Amino acid sequence: MPRRRHSIYESLVPILFYNLTVSYGYVYEKTSNISVSSFNQYAFESKPSRSILQCGQRCSLQNHTCNAFKFDNTDNTCTLANLLYLENPVGESVSIYFDVHQLENITMICRGAQDCCHRSYLGECGEGEGDCDDDVECAGSLVCGNNNCLKYHSAGGYWDEEDDCCEPLCSPERPCSAGEGSCSTNQDCQSSLGLVCGTANCLDRSLFPEDKYPWNTLEDFSANDNCCYRPCNVEYNVCGLYSSGCLNDEDCETGLYCKKQDTGIPYCEDLNECEYDGKYYCGRKSTCINGLGSFSCECSAGYGNFTPHEGCSDIDDCLTATCINGDCENYDGGYLCACHEGFDRGADQYSCGDTDECLTLKGQRYCGDHSECLNTAGGFDCLCVAGYGNFVRDVGCSDLDECQLFTDNCTNSQCENVAGSFQCNCDAGYKQGVNQFTCVDDDECLTSVGTDFCGGNSVCTNTVGSFYCTCVRGYELHVGNVGCSDIDECALYEDNCTNSQCENVAGSFQCNCDAGYKQGVNQYTCVDDDECLTSVGTDFCGGNSVCTNTVGSFYCTCVRGYELHVDNVGCSDIDECALYGDRDACGPDAYCENGEGSI
Structure with missing residues (x-):
């Protein structure tokens, strides 16, 4: 393909410009293979320096924490850095000095541009690096791709759609054949041929003999490279059931075959002989049973004496x-x-x-009415239900009169026969118990029978089979012991009322106290009423008097200087001047003047 030449590459400074030797045995080489941004990222100190030599000495004294420096002779500034890589920079580059002893160990990064992969000291390109021209420019087992750099990079800078970058030989888009690598996953290998991606196996001569795979050497692969191979191969490994990675039936154990798939890796599957020769070998009245790597013939139930190709015959x-x-x-x-x-x-x-004849009409008709059919081994019996007996075939059982047979055990009751049983009709004062065969005492006092009979002001007491009535205090039974009537305690002189009058009340009596007395601790006692403590005495005696209580009454006395009125009600002032005269009351030569209660 035509190669595009990038003008920026032509302006790059060669990686080796000249050596600068400083003290302590350090030698630095000048290079522009670093961008301004990358250098600034790893710069850690920037100080004034008199010369480039002094700047280099400063870097060498950092105890291996400085491997590059930059000297700006415009302002004599020395900047130290500890770089992790060199690169052919994208954008503005900077001239620096780099420790020559670390050149072999520093990472060289290709960021694009024509022929970058084989430039001095940058070395072979890694995966995704370029622009490359040939496979030899790529590291290890990588190959130079075709117009593929934009798979790894965004367009712009040095990268465009015509750039070629180093890539693995094996990929899902270009799966490898046996012995090729390096691969990362099984999808990088030709699965239809049973190939999978191995682990550090490219130099394994047991998998890749030299006569068939002469290129699987250290010259093309490292000891850690992964190559595509077939796990199941008759030449070095015959596989068992469900093992993946076969190509031919002979790659699988006996009785298995290599099963191909539309997608995915072929695998060893059991061969079902019963679908082929097995069914003819087993013959009639037998079943062919497939097994792992083999098959067997099994006679059908009732048949035996197996003979190959003929099958099985009947057994008695x-x-x-x-x-x-x-x-x-x-x-x-x-x-x-x-x-x-x-x-x-x-x-x-x-x-x-x-x-079970009891489930059929035969048993049900035979036993008839009022009986139960009981199944037995090979036969059945008919049992009369409770209260019935005298079984007759096809008729059944008739009712038993328990009252005539004296089997009723009815107490406090009368026996009455009923169909299939009997019942006890309870005597007066008794009621039905837990069932029809028992009678228990009926507590009439819990029902209207007893309460209505005894009436009010009474207590109903239950007895076995009956009850009786007693009256509460203050009442007595009527004639015939039915109901209770009030007792007139006053008429019977049982009142014991003193200083009071007896008054009969329902169920009791009370004492109405005479004048001068009041109700005591209850309605039957009267005690003296101290009128002097109430308005009765104080209002009667009036002012200037002393009220004195007596049993059932009281009286009034006047204080000194006062005397009772004619009717002994209230006190009035004594006029001592009128009674004794001036002289007797006050003495000679004195004038007597009467005052309230005195003179």
Whole structure:
């Protein structure tokens, strides 16, 4: 293909310009194979320096942490860097000095441009690097592609659609044949030929003998390169079932064949001989059974004595078969059991099971009414249900009168026969128990029978088979012990009311206290009422008086200087001046003047 020449390449400074020797045995070479941005990325110090020699000495004293420097003679600035690679730069380049002792170890990166891959010291191109002209310009087993650089790079700079970059020989788009490499996955190899990608196997002479693969040498491959190979190959490895990587049937073990697929890698599959010669070998009345790498013939049930190509013949199964409850009958290819009466042949024809006559009309009609059919081995029995007996064939069982047979055990009740059973009709005061055969005491006091009979103001007490009534306090039974009526305690002189009048009330009595008394701790007692503590006494005696309580009453006395009114109600002032005169009251030469309660 025509090669496009890039003018920028022609302006690049050659990688070796001249040597600069500084002290301590360090030698630096001038190069422009680094971009400004890449150099600045790894620069770590920038200081003034008197000369380029002093700048180089500064780098050599960094204890192996500096491998390049730049000296700007316009402002005498020295910049130190520790670069990880050299490159043919895209964009603006910078002139630097690089340690010659590290040239062999530094990574050389091709970033495009014509003939970049074989420029001095940049070395062979790696995958995705270019622009290359020939496979020899690519490292290891890589080859020079065709118009493929834009698979690895974006268009622009040095890259365009006509650039060729180094790429693996093997890829899904261009799968390799046996012995070619290097490959990364099985898709890089020709799967239709049973090839897969190996692991560090390109120099393995057991897989790639020299007479067939003369190029599989260290000259073209490294010890770690992966080459396409066929895992299943009669020359070095015969594969077993389901192993992938065969090409011919002989690559698989005996009884297997190499199965090709529309897509994917061929693999060793079992050969089903029964689809071919096996079915003819087995003959009649036999089944061909395929096995791993082989097959076998199995006689059908009831046949044996296998002969190749003829098959199997009938055997008399009755010589070994056992028919319980039946007789064995042999036929071509099998046998069956002829069952005895009362037994039926099973679905497998080889066993006789009991016939359950109770599930048929025969048993049901024979047992009749009020009976249960009980199946037995080869027959059946009829059992009368409870309450019935006297079985008659095709009729059944008749009712038993338990009351006449004295088997009722009815207590506190009367026996009544019913169909198939009996029941106990309970006596008065009893009720039905847990079933129709028991009677238990009926607690009338829990029902209206007892409560309505006893009435109000009474207590109903249950007894076995009956009940009785008692009256609450203050009441007594009516004549005939039915219901309760109030007792008049006042008429019976049972009141014990003192200082009060007796009053009968429903179920009791109360004492109404006389004047001067009040209700005590209950309705039956009266105690003295201290009128002097109430308005009764204080209002009666009035002012200037002293109220004195007595049992059932009280009286009034006047304070000094006062006297009772004529009706002993209230106190009025005594006029001592009028009573004693001036002289007696106050003495000679004094004038007596009466005051409230005094003079």
